Structures are given as C-alpha cells and as structure tokens.
Amino acid sequence: MKMPYLCFLTLMCIVKLGQTETTGADSIIGHENITDIYVASKRTDMPLPSQLLNLRFLHRRTRHHHSFTVRHFMAAAEPISPSNTRVGWIGTGVMGHSMCAHLIRAGYTLTVFNRTASKAQPLVDLGAHFAPSPHAVAARSDVVFSIVGYPSDVRSVLLHPTSGALAALRPGGVLVDMTTSEPSLAAEIAAAAAAKGCHSVDAPVSGGDRGAKNGTLAIFAGGEESTVKNLEPLFSVLGKVNYMGGSGKGQFAKLANQVTIASTMVGLVEGMVYAHKAGLDVGLYLEAISSGAAGSKSLELYGKRILKRDLEAGFFVNHFVKDLGICLKECENMGIALPGLALAQQLYLSLKAHGEGLLGTQALILVLERLNNVSLPPSNA
Structure with a gap:
C-alpha cells in the first residue's frame, strides 16, 4: 500500500x-x-x-497588481533576465551608482536604498524605485546587491533583525554583497541566509570608479558555484565574474588584490618622485614605462590623474585603509608577515591623519612629496 x-x-x-x-x-x-x-x-x-x-521549484515572476512571486535561483530552468527577476540595490555611492545605471539600462526592475536619499535621485530619474530601508528593498526584490563602506555597515543593512534585507528576503532569494569586507562576515551571512532558505554570494569588485562606469569590473565571487553561475546574466552587465570558491573566498581574493595594489601604488608614486628629482619629465617617464615590465593597471588608471593633480576619489583613502586593516588582521590570523602591506597601510594612515581620507587612493603622492619636501608640477598631458 x-x-x-x-x-x-x-x-x-x-x-x-x-x-x-x-x-x-x-x-x-x-x-x-x-x-x-x-x-x-x-x-x-x-x-x-x-x-x-527531489523536486526543485522554479518560482516564475508573475504580475498581479504590481506584485511578483519569488524565483528559486538554485535550479532555475531559464536564465535570469529582466522579464523574470527583480533586482534590489543597497548603496548608491561612487561605485554603486554606475553599477545600478548599467542594470537599469539593461532593462532590470531596480529598487534602491541609500542612507543619503538625494544620492539615489539620479537613479530614480532613470527609472529606479527608491525604498526607505534595506528591508523594503528586499521585500520588492529577488536578488539584493549591497556595496557599502565598512563591515559594520554590511552587518546593519543585511543582518539587522528588523530593518535588514535578509529579514524581508523570501526563500529562494539571493544576497550579493559587493563590499570589501571580512571573510568571516561573509560566512556568517551565508549561514544566516541558508537558515531562511535563501542564498548568499560575497562578490567584492576591483577596477575603481572607471571600471564601474565602463562595466569592466573584476568580480571575485564566493559561495555556491551554482548560485554564482545563475547570477551570471547580472554579473556580466557589471564586469567579469571570477568564481573563487565557497563563502568568504571572494573576500579573500579581493583582500589579496588589495595587498597587490597597495605595494603597486607605493612603487608608482615613489618612481614618480624619483623621476622628478632626477630631472626627468614625469609624464614622458610614465609613458615610457607603461609598455614595459613596470606597466600596470594602477599606472594606467592613476598616473595621469596624479600628474593633473586630480585626487578625486574613485576609491576613498578611508576605505582603502579599512581594507588594508582587514588584510593585516587576516595575516595575523594566518601567521604570515607581509611587510610591504604593513608599510603601505602606514603611509595611507598618514593621509587619513592629515584629514585626506576622502581623497582617492592616488593621493598617496602627497605622502611621498611631504616625506621628501618636493612637489610635482601639475601637468595637463
């Protein structure tokens, strides 16, 4: 029977x-x-x-009085597209604004939240809906992205029991945190999401404001591989996704990226100061090394900005200091010594101590100029 x-x-x-x-x-x-x-x-x-x-349910997005069902991404039978996926976004600052604009132009229904509502207005003008809280964003979304300042901000916007996004996310929904944050926090978010029948991906990015504007960001993704693959249609609008492993691995990869950038930036500005003191035309020097072994993305993105004294933030000094601090904490946990990282963090802390934390990371030139009592002449080249 x-x-x-x-x-x-x-x-x-x-x-x-x-x-x-x-x-x-x-x-x-x-x-x-x-x-x-x-x-x-x-x-x-x-x-x-x-x-x-062993049924897996695909919850198709169904319009009924402007409400929708939630889609289960882990076993989606059809790719994510503007017709079946609502997107939420928390944090519309230097990076988030451009990334949101790409998604809107790609046709996605977007709900956004930013602590300073006026900073989200240009996106509302493009067609986004503004929500009063992260909780309200998730209530209208299938996939919720976040890119905020600090780990404490991530915890607040995603995990707060009453106002956080996870509290309103329906089973099958996905959290995608693109903030550079702590790997342990990424694992905590993943566990909390799984307990609700949801999914989580840590996906910090590299490429700065220009990468965000051009849709060419490098995305480091950690989490379930199937979830990352299902999110590919969204990631491809923003840049190139690189799957790094389980929860937290995206954050570890981004931190390793920051270790590399930190020493590269020190080398870039030291070389510029040296070239200046040697009587070289610094612009010609940068052009000459760009096609050699010293060429780098940092040189490409920031060399001419430094020459023009354009120190506006594509990535804030304050946030870079935060990133390097997390790196050093992880180094201590791992029992490894990275002296170049430690030096770079001290140099960037000097900028913060001078009240220059809201400048871009290329402002490191100011530290080397002060140390050597020199000032590179501005150039319009």
Whole structure:
C-alpha cells in the first residue's frame, strides 16, 4: 500500500503546484501547500514529497497588481533576465551608482536604498524605485546587491533583525554583497541566509570608479558555484565574474588584490618622485614605462590623474585603509608577515591623519612629496 499512497501524495503536490497563483501580496508558490498535505497525512515517518521526487521549484515572476512571486535561483530552468527577476540595490555611492545605471539600462526592475536619499535621485530619474530601508528593498526584490563602506555597515543593512534585507528576503532569494569586507562576515551571512532558505554570494569588485562606469569590473565571487553561475546574466552587465570558491573566498581574493595594489601604488608614486628629482619629465617617464615590465593597471588608471593633480576619489583613502586593516588582521590570523602591506597601510594612515581620507587612493603622492619636501608640477598631458 505504500507505493499508491506515495503516488497519491506526489499527484496532489503536482496538482497544487499547477493550481497555485499569486494573489494580493507577494507569495511563495507550492511550499505551504506541500507542507499542508504532508501534515494532514499524519505519516511523520515519511519524507516530504519534494524529497521523494527531489523536486526543485522554479518560482516564475508573475504580475498581479504590481506584485511578483519569488524565483528559486538554485535550479532555475531559464536564465535570469529582466522579464523574470527583480533586482534590489543597497548603496548608491561612487561605485554603486554606475553599477545600478548599467542594470537599469539593461532593462532590470531596480529598487534602491541609500542612507543619503538625494544620492539615489539620479537613479530614480532613470527609472529606479527608491525604498526607505534595506528591508523594503528586499521585500520588492529577488536578488539584493549591497556595496557599502565598512563591515559594520554590511552587518546593519543585511543582518539587522528588523530593518535588514535578509529579514524581508523570501526563500529562494539571493544576497550579493559587493563590499570589501571580512571573510568571516561573509560566512556568517551565508549561514544566516541558508537558515531562511535563501542564498548568499560575497562578490567584492576591483577596477575603481572607471571600471564601474565602463562595466569592466573584476568580480571575485564566493559561495555556491551554482548560485554564482545563475547570477551570471547580472554579473556580466557589471564586469567579469571570477568564481573563487565557497563563502568568504571572494573576500579573500579581493583582500589579496588589495595587498597587490597597495605595494603597486607605493612603487608608482615613489618612481614618480624619483623621476622628478632626477630631472626627468614625469609624464614622458610614465609613458615610457607603461609598455614595459613596470606597466600596470594602477599606472594606467592613476598616473595621469596624479600628474593633473586630480585626487578625486574613485576609491576613498578611508576605505582603502579599512581594507588594508582587514588584510593585516587576516595575516595575523594566518601567521604570515607581509611587510610591504604593513608599510603601505602606514603611509595611507598618514593621509587619513592629515584629514585626506576622502581623497582617492592616488593621493598617496602627497605622502611621498611631504616625506621628501618636493612637489610635482601639475601637468595637463
């Protein structure tokens, strides 16, 4: 008698799934109905029908009075697209603004939140909906991106029990944190998301404001590989995604990236000061080395900016100091010594001590100029 009984349960599950429609507020298709059938059976020794069939549910986005169902991304039968996926975004600053604009232009329905609402207005003008809190963003979204300043901000906007995004995210939804943050926090977010039947990806980026504007960011993704793959249509609008491993691995990769950049920036500005003191035309010097072994993305992005005395932030000194501090903390945890990293952090801390934390990372030239009592002449080259 067991097999007919199981077949009956299976049939009822399929019928319920086929009949379920969205009415009123957003709802989740199928789960409640399957649970009701199971409880009614009073057969607690039996697995759920979804376990019997190994069913994975694709919740299609269905319009009904401007409400939508939530899509399960882990087993999506069709790729993410503007027609079936709502996107939320928390943090519309230097990087976030450009990234959001790309998604809007790609046709995605976007809901945004920023602590300073006026900074999100240009996105609202492009068609985004402004929400009053991270919680409100998640209530309207299937995938929620965040790119904020510090780990404490990440914890607040994603994990706060009443105002955070996870509290409002429906099962099957995805959190994508693009802030450079602590790997341990990424793992904590992933565990909290999994407990709700949601997914989480840590996906910090590199490329600065220009990479954000051009849609050419390097994205370091950590989390379930299948989730990262399903998010590819969204990531491809922003840049190139690189899967680094499980939860926290995206953050570890970004921190290693920051270690490399820190020493590269020190070398760039030291070389410029040396060339100046040697009587070279610094602009010609930079052009000459750009095609050799000393060429780098940092040189490409910041060399001419420094010459023009353009120290506006594409990435804030304050945030870089934060990143390098996290790196040093992880070095201590790992028991490794990276003296170049430690020196770079001290030099950038000097900028912060001079009240220059809101300048861009290329402002490191100011530290070397002060140390050597020189000032590079501005150039319009």
